[in-house]
Amino acid sequence: MSTDGDRGDVLPRAALIKRVAISLGGLSAAGAAAAGLASASRSSASSLSSRDREVLEFALRFEQLQTAFYSQALRDGKLTGQAKQFAKIVGQQEQAHLRYLERALGHTSKAPAFRFGDATDDNTKFIATAVKIEDTGVAAYNGQAENMSRTLLGSIDRVISVEARHAAWARSLAGILPAPVPDDVPITASKALKTIKPYLG
Amino acid sequence: MSDTIKTLALADIDIDGALRETAERLPTRGQLLRRGAQATAVGVLATGLLPGTAQARAKHADNDVAILNFALTLEYLQAAFYTQAERVGALRGALAKQARVVGSHERAHVKAFQETLGRRAAKSPSFNFRGTTDSPDAFRATAVAFEDLAVGAYKEQLPKIHSDRYLAAAVAIHSVEARHAAWIRYLAGIVPAEHAFDASLPDDETVQIVNATHFVTLHAPQTSTQHAPEFTG
Numbered sequence: 260m261s262t263d264g265d266r267g268d269v270l271p272r273a274a275l276i277k278r279v280a281i282s283l284g285g286l287s288a289a290g291a292a293a294a295g296l297a298s299a300s301r302s303s304a305s306s307l308s309s310r311d312r313e314v315l316e317f318a319l320r321f322e323q324l325q326t327a328f329y330s331q332a333l334r335d336g337k338l339t340g341q342a343k344q345f346a347k348i349v350g351q352q353e354q355a356h357l358r359y360l361e362r363a364l365g366h367t368s369k370a371p372a373f374r375f376g377d378a379t380d381d382n383t384k385f386i387a388t389a390v391k392i393e394d395t396g397v398a399a400y401n402g403q404a405e406n407m408s409r410t411l412l413g414s415i416d417r418v419i420s421v422e423a424r425h426a427a428w429a430r431s432l433a434g435i436l437p438a439p440v441p442d443d444v445p446i447t448a449s450k451a452l453k454t455i456k457p458y459l460g
Numbered sequence: 461m462s463d464t465i466k467t468l469a470l471a472d473i474d475i476d477g478a479l480r481e482t483a484e485r486l487p488t489r490g491q492l493l494r495r496g497a498q499a500t501a502v503g504v505l506a507t508g509l510l511p512g513t514a515q516a517r518a519k520h521a522d523n524d525v526a527i528l529n530f531a532l533t534l535e536y537l538q539a540a541f542y543t544q545a546e547r548v549g550a551l552r553g554a555l556a557k558q559a560r561v562v563g564s565h566e567r568a569h570v571k572a573f574q575e576t577l578g579r580r581a582a583k584s585p586s587f588n589f590r591g592t593t594d595s596p597d598a599f600r601a602t603a604v605a606f607e608d609l610a611v612g613a614y615k616e617q618l619p620k621i622h623s624d625r626y627l628a629a630a631v632a633i634h635s636v637e638a639r640h641a642a643w644i645r646y647l648a649g650i651v652p653a654e655h656a657f658d659a660s661l662p663d664d665e666t667v668q669i670v671n672a673t674h675f676v677t678l679h680a681p682q683t684s685t686q687h688a689p690e691f692t693g
Binding site: 348349351352355356359397400401404405409410412413416417418419420421422423424425426427428431436437438440441442443444445 | 561562564565568569572611614615618619620621624627628629631632633634635636637638639640641642643646651652653655656657658659660
């Protein structure tokens with residue numbers, strides 16, 4: 260259940276060093292406390308800590324991937340029955356997550372080109388890929404829980420559990436255990452990005 | 461939340477709940493904000509106030525224990541429900557499998573919280589599931605309500621947990637509860653993910669819903685199911 264060793268993974272070393280330097284500088288400034296309190300009381304995108312911003316950007320990448328996958332599956336029009344219903348409902352929800360993250364970040368985003376190969380060709384391949392990207396999404400979000408502020412967690416956890424519902428739903432359709440273990444194993448950002456690399460064009 | 465939960469909440473409220481006892485120890489939003497302000501002040505005034513820091517740390521630890529005990533009590537409830545369903549043996553096929561697997565998860569959650577809390581772990585209340593484990597229909601409806609409830613209840617607590625170690629444990633369990641909810645919803649023929657965003661469920665509402673079921677009993681439960689003795693944790 261521990262994620263020891265996973266922390267800080269979302270930040271590349273250079274960014275981490277810079278951030279530590281900034282926060283050290285902030286501590287020595289007399290007005291830092293007042294400024295910090297003021298920014299904490301605002302909820303606009305500009306008040307996001309750099310760490311929270313990086314977590315959000317990372318999450319955005321996942322939501323872009325998922326949104327693109329489901330919209331392509333629907334565009335290709337080869338799904339039927341429950342798989343089609345799944346793509347439709349989950350696709351809309353991923354789209355809503357994407358907009359939510361964009362609002363939090365204060366900017367719109369342009370998704371990179373994704374390649375899903377033959378994953379949208381039939382129900383079976385589609386569901387197998389859905390299981391993979393939804394399970395990875397849950398593990399990736401869980402892996403960031405300690406990296407984000409509790410304030411951000413209070414917002415993002417509304418998305419995390421829906422991702423877990425998607426994963427269980429996809430697994431139900433695939434005929435495998437929807438909840439294979441008592442606690443979901445978190446993964447680091449780098450491992451998560453490695454998992455989705457094949458889909459990046 | 462689902463209609464099932466709304467239906468359960470319509471029943472009259474039993475104020476005897478053990479869950480309410482643990483809920484009353486949870487920090488209120490106001491208390492949390494004040495503590496947050498104190499913690500900031502301690503940080504700003506830096507090294508001169510070590511006793512204050514220690515005090516803040518102790519308060520955080522107390523809050524965390526209260527939150528974990530609240531979660532533990534919910535897990536007791538769920539574990540007992542699935543364990544009894546399995547003992548009664550009225551379920552077949554996919555539903556029986558769900559009860560078996562999810563039951564093992566809920567028991568693992570109980571164990572994890574008990575081990576984390578040690579001597580400070582809340583004791584399990586007694587339960588009387590009032591026949592809801594006796595038939596597939598009643599079981600299914602109750603399980604949907606319980607799992608959706610757990611998702612909302614965890615969601616409310618997560619951002620209030622101070623310790624990163626406890627948070628990691630709770631987050632990993634939270635997403636599994638969401639998987640359970642989707643699983644039983646699928647078996648019940650309802651949309652596993654109804655909304656793009658899951659709502660959090662305030663503590664008092666969680667307690668109110670659970671108490672409305674009259675599943676939690678203060679005293680040793682009377683036998684009301686035909687098939688098996690009650691599970692008492």
